[in-house]
Amino acid sequence: MRHSGKAFIALLLVAGAVLAGCTQKTPGDANSTTTANETTAASGTSEPTVEFPRRPSEIKLDGIADACVTLTKDQQRELGIDQALSEPMDVIEDREMPGCSFRANSRPLFSYEVTLISDEGAGYWQSGGNLDVIQKTVAGYGALQVTLAGTTKGDCALAVDVADGQQLFVSFLPIGDGFTQDQMCQNAAKGAEMALTTLQTLK
Numbered sequence: 687m688r689h690s691g692k693a694f695i696a697l698l699l700v701a702g703a704v705l706a707g708c709t710q711k712t713p714g715d716a717n718s719t720t721t722a723n724e725t726t727a728a729s730g731t732s733e734p735t736v737e738f739p740r741r742p743s744e745i746k747l748d749g750i751a752d753a754c755v756t757l758t759k760d761q762q763r764e765l766g767i768d769q770a771l772s773e774p775m776d777v778i779e780d781r782e783m784p785g786c787s788f789r790a791n792s793r794p795l796f797s798y799e800v801t802l803i804s805d806e807g808a809g810y811w812q813s814g815g816n817l818d819v820i821q822k823t824v825a826g827y828g829a830l831q832v833t834l835a836g837t838t839k840g841d842c843a844l845a846v847d848v849a850d851g852q853q854l855f856v857s858f859l860p861i862g863d864g865f866t867q868d869q870m871c872q873n874a875a876k877g878a879e880m881a882l883t884t885l886q887t888l889k
Contacts, residue, residue, distance in 0.1 A: 738808070738821075738828025738847045745848040745885050747804040753786035755888065756800050756854075756881040765798065765877060766790045775801045777855050778810065788877075794864035798877040799843075801855040808845040808853040825879045831871055842871035844878040848885070856881060 754770045767788040775785030788798040811819050811830045820831040828847040834840045843857035858874040
Protein backbone atom coordinates (compact mmCIF):
# COMPACT_ATOMS: atom_id res chain seq x y z
CA MET A 687 0.00 0.00 0.00
CA ARG A 688 1.05 3.61 -0.40
CA HIS A 689 0.98 4.51 3.24
CA SER A 690 1.14 3.14 6.76
CA GLY A 691 -1.98 1.71 8.36
CA LYS A 692 -2.68 -0.46 5.31
CA ALA A 693 -0.53 -3.44 6.23
CA PHE A 694 -3.46 -5.83 6.41
CA ILE A 695 -4.87 -4.78 3.04
CA ALA A 696 -1.38 -5.25 1.64
CA LEU A 697 -1.50 -8.81 2.99
CA LEU A 698 -4.81 -9.27 1.19
CA LEU A 699 -3.13 -8.23 -2.03
CA VAL A 700 -0.31 -10.69 -1.48
CA ALA A 701 -2.82 -13.41 -0.70
CA GLY A 702 -4.73 -12.57 -3.85
CA ALA A 703 -1.57 -12.78 -5.92
CA VAL A 704 -0.76 -16.18 -4.42
CA LEU A 705 -4.28 -17.36 -5.19
CA ALA A 706 -4.04 -16.19 -8.78
CA GLY A 707 -0.82 -18.11 -9.26
CA CYS A 708 -1.62 -21.26 -7.33
CA THR A 709 -5.35 -21.98 -7.41
CA GLN A 710 -6.47 -24.12 -10.31
CA LYS A 711 -9.82 -25.42 -11.36
CA THR A 712 -9.87 -29.11 -12.14
CA PRO A 713 -12.56 -30.21 -14.63
CA GLY A 714 -15.20 -32.34 -12.93
CA ASP A 715 -14.09 -31.42 -9.42
CA ALA A 716 -17.14 -30.18 -7.52
CA ASN A 717 -14.92 -28.58 -4.88
CA SER A 718 -12.69 -26.66 -7.31
CA THR A 719 -12.52 -22.89 -6.98
CA THR A 720 -12.31 -20.24 -9.66
CA THR A 721 -10.38 -17.23 -8.38
CA ALA A 722 -11.39 -13.66 -9.10
CA ASN A 723 -8.37 -13.27 -11.37
CA GLU A 724 -9.30 -16.41 -13.31
CA THR A 725 -12.80 -15.02 -13.80
CA THR A 726 -11.33 -11.77 -15.06
CA ALA A 727 -9.03 -13.56 -17.49
CA ALA A 728 -11.87 -15.66 -18.84
CA SER A 729 -14.48 -12.94 -19.25
CA GLY A 730 -12.63 -9.63 -19.12
CA THR A 731 -14.53 -8.61 -15.99
CA SER A 732 -14.77 -9.55 -12.34
CA GLU A 733 -18.50 -10.22 -12.26
CA PRO A 734 -19.32 -12.30 -9.17
CA THR A 735 -19.98 -16.03 -9.42
CA VAL A 736 -22.73 -15.71 -6.80
CA GLU A 737 -25.70 -13.47 -7.29
CA PHE A 738 -25.86 -10.24 -5.33
CA PRO A 739 -29.33 -8.93 -4.41
CA ARG A 740 -30.84 -6.23 -6.59
CA ARG A 741 -29.44 -2.86 -5.55
CA PRO A 742 -31.84 -0.35 -3.93
CA SER A 743 -30.33 2.12 -6.40
CA GLU A 744 -27.16 2.32 -8.44
CA ILE A 745 -24.39 4.45 -6.95
CA LYS A 746 -21.86 5.40 -9.61
CA LEU A 747 -18.47 6.32 -8.21
CA ASP A 748 -17.12 7.98 -11.34
CA GLY A 749 -16.05 11.55 -10.81
CA ILE A 750 -15.82 11.44 -7.00
CA ALA A 751 -12.23 12.54 -6.51
CA ASP A 752 -12.23 12.90 -2.72
CA ALA A 753 -13.26 9.79 -0.76
CA CYS A 754 -13.35 11.83 2.45
CA VAL A 755 -16.78 13.16 1.39
CA THR A 756 -18.23 9.68 2.09
CA LEU A 757 -18.61 10.36 5.82
CA THR A 758 -20.11 13.62 7.05
CA LYS A 759 -18.78 15.43 10.11
CA ASP A 760 -21.73 14.15 12.14
CA GLN A 761 -21.07 10.58 10.99
CA GLN A 762 -17.39 10.93 11.83
CA ARG A 763 -18.24 12.08 15.34
CA GLU A 764 -20.61 9.14 15.78
CA LEU A 765 -17.84 6.74 14.76
CA GLY A 766 -15.30 8.40 17.07
CA ILE A 767 -13.22 9.77 14.20
CA ASP A 768 -11.24 12.99 14.64
CA GLN A 769 -9.07 13.10 11.50
CA ALA A 770 -9.71 12.46 7.80
CA LEU A 771 -6.82 12.18 5.35
CA SER A 772 -7.52 12.06 1.61
CA GLU A 773 -4.99 9.93 -0.24
CA PRO A 774 -4.94 7.56 -3.23
CA MET A 775 -5.09 3.89 -2.26
CA ASP A 776 -4.15 0.81 -4.27
CA VAL A 777 -6.50 -1.73 -2.71
CA ILE A 778 -6.73 -3.28 -6.17
CA GLU A 779 -3.08 -3.96 -6.94
CA ASP A 780 -1.33 -1.36 -9.11
CA ARG A 781 -4.49 0.74 -9.48
CA GLU A 782 -4.73 3.90 -7.40
CA MET A 783 -8.27 4.96 -6.52
CA PRO A 784 -9.64 7.80 -4.36
CA GLY A 785 -9.22 6.86 -0.72
CA CYS A 786 -9.65 8.33 2.72
CA SER A 787 -8.23 7.28 6.07
CA PHE A 788 -10.65 8.25 8.84
CA ARG A 789 -8.67 8.02 12.06
CA ALA A 790 -9.35 7.94 15.78
CA ASN A 791 -6.30 9.30 17.55
CA SER A 792 -7.42 8.53 21.10
CA ARG A 793 -7.36 5.04 22.58
CA PRO A 794 -8.32 2.58 21.38
CA LEU A 795 -6.63 3.64 18.15
CA PHE A 796 -8.31 2.64 14.90
CA SER A 797 -9.15 3.84 11.42
CA TYR A 798 -11.81 3.38 8.78
CA GLU A 799 -10.20 3.10 5.35
CA VAL A 800 -12.61 3.99 2.53
CA THR A 801 -11.74 3.41 -1.13
CA LEU A 802 -13.93 4.22 -4.13
CA ILE A 803 -13.15 1.60 -6.78
CA SER A 804 -14.71 2.53 -10.12
CA ASP A 805 -13.09 -0.06 -12.41
CA GLU A 806 -13.51 -3.38 -10.57
CA GLY A 807 -16.67 -4.91 -9.13
CA ALA A 808 -17.05 -6.43 -5.68
CA GLY A 809 -16.76 -9.89 -7.25
CA TYR A 810 -12.99 -9.29 -7.39
CA TRP A 811 -12.75 -10.60 -3.83
CA GLN A 812 -14.63 -13.84 -4.42
CA SER A 813 -11.88 -16.35 -3.84
CA GLY A 814 -10.74 -18.93 -1.33
CA GLY A 815 -7.33 -19.93 -0.07
CA ASN A 816 -5.80 -17.26 2.15
CA LEU A 817 -8.91 -15.08 2.24
CA ASP A 818 -12.14 -15.69 4.12
CA VAL A 819 -14.88 -14.16 1.96
CA ILE A 820 -18.48 -14.20 3.21
CA GLN A 821 -21.48 -12.83 1.38
CA LYS A 822 -23.32 -10.10 3.31
CA THR A 823 -25.93 -7.40 2.82
CA VAL A 824 -25.34 -3.78 3.85
CA ALA A 825 -28.30 -1.39 3.70
CA GLY A 826 -29.87 -3.57 1.02
CA TYR A 827 -26.71 -3.75 -1.11
CA GLY A 828 -24.89 -7.00 -1.72
CA ALA A 829 -21.43 -7.11 -0.20
CA LEU A 830 -18.50 -9.39 0.48
CA GLN A 831 -16.89 -9.45 3.91
CA VAL A 832 -13.15 -9.98 3.49
CA THR A 833 -10.70 -11.09 6.18
CA LEU A 834 -7.33 -12.79 6.11
CA ALA A 835 -7.74 -16.50 6.82
CA GLY A 836 -6.16 -17.94 9.93
CA THR A 837 -6.00 -14.78 12.03
CA THR A 838 -8.28 -12.52 14.04
CA LYS A 839 -5.64 -9.83 14.54
CA GLY A 840 -5.85 -7.98 11.23
CA ASP A 841 -8.94 -6.08 10.25
CA CYS A 842 -12.25 -6.63 8.51
CA ALA A 843 -13.33 -5.16 5.19
CA LEU A 844 -16.60 -4.87 3.27
CA ALA A 845 -16.64 -4.69 -0.53
CA VAL A 846 -20.08 -3.34 -1.46
CA ASP A 847 -21.67 -3.87 -4.88
CA VAL A 848 -22.75 -0.30 -5.67
CA ALA A 849 -22.81 -0.43 -9.49
CA ASP A 850 -21.79 -2.68 -12.35
CA GLY A 851 -18.01 -3.02 -12.19
CA GLN A 852 -17.74 -0.71 -9.17
CA GLN A 853 -17.39 -1.22 -5.42
CA LEU A 854 -17.26 0.72 -2.20
CA PHE A 855 -14.45 -0.80 -0.11
CA VAL A 856 -14.53 -0.05 3.61
CA SER A 857 -12.00 -1.53 6.02
CA PHE A 858 -11.94 -1.20 9.79
CA LEU A 859 -8.34 -1.31 10.96
CA PRO A 860 -7.49 -1.48 14.68
CA ILE A 861 -4.10 -0.14 15.68
CA GLY A 862 -3.12 -2.46 18.50
CA ASP A 863 -5.44 -4.58 20.62
CA GLY A 864 -8.92 -3.80 21.83
CA PHE A 865 -11.25 -5.29 19.20
CA THR A 866 -12.43 -8.81 18.48
CA GLN A 867 -12.87 -9.99 14.89
CA ASP A 868 -16.65 -9.71 15.25
CA GLN A 869 -16.35 -6.14 16.49
CA MET A 870 -14.07 -5.25 13.57
CA CYS A 871 -16.59 -6.63 11.09
CA GLN A 872 -19.51 -4.90 12.82
CA ASN A 873 -17.62 -1.61 12.67
CA ALA A 874 -16.72 -2.10 9.02
CA ALA A 875 -20.39 -2.75 8.23
CA LYS A 876 -21.46 0.35 10.17
CA GLY A 877 -18.92 2.50 8.34
CA ALA A 878 -20.01 1.07 4.98
CA GLU A 879 -23.69 1.71 5.76
CA MET A 880 -22.97 5.33 6.66
CA ALA A 881 -20.86 5.83 3.54
CA LEU A 882 -23.65 4.40 1.39
CA THR A 883 -26.12 6.84 2.95
CA THR A 884 -23.84 9.77 2.20
CA LEU A 885 -22.98 8.65 -1.34
CA GLN A 886 -26.66 8.53 -2.26
CA THR A 887 -26.97 12.23 -1.39
CA LEU A 888 -24.07 13.18 -3.68
CA LYS A 889 -25.71 12.07 -6.93
